[in-house]
Amino acid sequence: MHGFRFADFKDVIDGKVPGTHYIDVIGKVYEIGPIIETTHKHKCRTIKLEDLEGNQLCCTLWEPHTVELPAALSKLPNPDQSKVIVIQCVQAKRFEGVWRVQTTFNATVFHVNPDIPQVKDFEPSLSTPAPSNSLQIIEIPDDDVDDDYMSRENIRSISDLKENEKAGYFYTYGKIVNLDCTAGWYYDSCKLCWSKCIKSDKGKWVCTREQCDGYINRVTTRIPRYQVKFEVTDPSDDCVHFVVFDTQINQFITPTAAEMLAKIEELAGDKEDIPRELDAFIDKSFLFKVYVHEKFNVSQGSTSYTVSTLSDDADLANKWLSKYTEMFKVEHSKIKNTLNFIN
Template sequence: MAQNNTLTTSMTSKTTPVTSTISQLKPNVRHQTLLARVVRKWYRPEFLIPNQHSTIEILLLDIEKNIIQATVRKLLVDRFDPRVVEGVAYKITGFKVAENNGSEIATPQPFRLYFEFGTLVLQSPNSPIPRYGFSFQEFGDIIANDSLDKHFIDVVGQFVGVGELKKTTGGHPIKTVKLENIEKEQITCSLWGKYITEIDEFMKTQTASSGPTFMVIQCAQRIIFQGVRIQTSRYAAKIYINPDIPEVDALRKKLNEGNDPVSSRITQITDEHTDILSTDNILSIKEIKNCQRADDYVTLASIDDLESSIGWYYDSCKLCRTKVELHQDNLWHCKRKQCDGFTKGLKTKVPRYQVRYHVVGIENDYAEFTLFDNHIATLVKVTASDLLAAQEKPKIPDELGVFIGKTYVFKVRVKQDFNIEQKSSSYAVVSMSDDPEVISQWEKKYQALQDCSKPANHQTSTESDPIIQIEDNTAQIEDNIASSEMIQIHASSETGETGDTDGQLLDVQDHTPPLKRKVSRMLEVVEDEHDEPSMTDQESATKKIMKIKMEKN
């Protein structure tokens, strides 16, 4: 009898599965058990048969807040579909653990689960596992980290913009939304299919009294299209509007604690491609330096050099991105008093880009523009942390020189205390674009605003007699020649002959600021050739005027 009891105990110890966490699961091991909550469930349709399910895909969250993907194959869909409900916690036994591969990878885990015919799924009520398993990515990390292309990501931010409904070349409808974080950084998300309808229905409920809107996009994908952006995955994505979760509550609290008022308006993105120009604050650098109103302004400038004396990164708080400093308790304390990192301190810090560049504007006016994580990481394709870790000794990384010599349209922020009261000519960059079309549109808009600000000219002229118009401006041109070295007149001192009036009479030197010449060359590509007279025509007109003046003398 004792022998039989011993045998029963031994058999039980060998066959009774031990509950594991996701990190403890091993491939090719049978009889493993996992206690987890279903935080997302979706269906993949059969190829060319959208009404039939090919697989059920599931995201499982354990007590350690790790997430793993599980797949139910076609033959078992009807068996497990009613037994697995999103939001419910289960004790799952008898599954297969295999390599995480396939066309739709949801998590960075090396393995995924496969339900089998003998898999047992039992509800686990009152489980302490959280309802949601979001793993939110920083906007700067999304832009810089190429590895996020390989799996789904979660994003949270204030919903600040929505675009118009458009169609791709294949006829598929698409709409964009913009999310903004606590640092006023924005990221664009492309919506497809049913997600467009969800946003349209929500927008119908918005009124002038509606407060700030916060959005969570679960199972989004990082893509490269007109820069880095995210998009809703085809089947897995889920959009939450103002969800009751700690991350949104913390974001709302941080925004309310800031000095700037929190805008509740969701703006209409009429043309996302030139959104940086959706303002009348189009100024040159000289005008920005003289302005007396704190606001965001858009200017055209070329990056001339990098300011190396102040470093290229700062140590930031992982909670709110504010600068941190090391205290005597060997913890990094946030400098923002409202942040939990200010009082409690943090064990780790996060290096982030902060690089100051010397820029020159269209009239050779100089200023300093500071670029941050979301700007620099887009081009260098590496985070400041990784770049710093790769250095053998401290230096300015060569990768940061990629901006030098290039021309951009910048949106910069003018601050009341720093720029206006202290008269600093150093500005923080909000956004930037080097798209030739954006540069062309800036030039047009700037010129139009300049023309509107000029006094009205009541003189009239006829197109049939252009010489009259030229002669009317002779006095002004004469004054300009007397006070400038741009035009030099060469004549023979021996004979008094002027020589060839089209060649030796005038030596017209082009002292146009380099950036303006560069912009002119760029505009030749995007402008119609008949919109403006060419430089050759202008020089020819100037020579005719000078010839008339020489003959009078």
């Protein structure tokens, strides 16, 4: 666990944190609301976090996050215990006149009671029981998770994915067989918004995203972040490329891309050298939530996809497998043997 940039609740509530920045928040879980559907048929859920000063901040969880957080909370040994969560990579947003934070599709990660000093600061306040009614709604029946999270509509094998005729998020399970580092293993990101940044003629780093302050002011700070292209296979097809970004990589290996690059530079190595730490992914199977892009994948037929979530959770993998075998009438054992299923 490393490199959190915790935003002050008061600053968010007062509208002092620009909506373009990615921030992390830490707080005691105070209230978890029900899942609701917006007018555009998107599912969301609002939770309330409380900081050490008693400031309460609303956080809107979108789509998969509506069930990911309760699932993470329900895994704690004592469900009645108060919880401190870190939500990594959210953005401030003004909604109905109130500043809050919301999760972001590609980057948000939850950490429940992580082992960091900031969580210890909450310990004295955790003995106070959570207000009644506040943590009751976290139990979601399995069916609900299935419908919401992985369903017939969004489960694919790798060959299905290549033939997909619509854009959107899909779940696929596969084994990483190789790293493709022809385009490097990291990118130069803008500190403010995580978009790509480039060096200007004046030698300053400038964000490429027009809405960002780092573009408008023609200066930002560059932070190297992981952008790793994996070759992934499954029994249905030879190979596709999945591109996995920063927070998803750091779920499995400790050093950040910036630390890794600094180490390579210190050893006077070539920046393009692939850090051996990334070999940890090879020959491992994961559940991938990938984005099928209308232009690149559907129209132009590119077989390189962006991964928004990488998971090695055995329960989720098995859930995917049972759904998949039911849908396509293939034998469990055939897929299990090919993919080194965890169970």
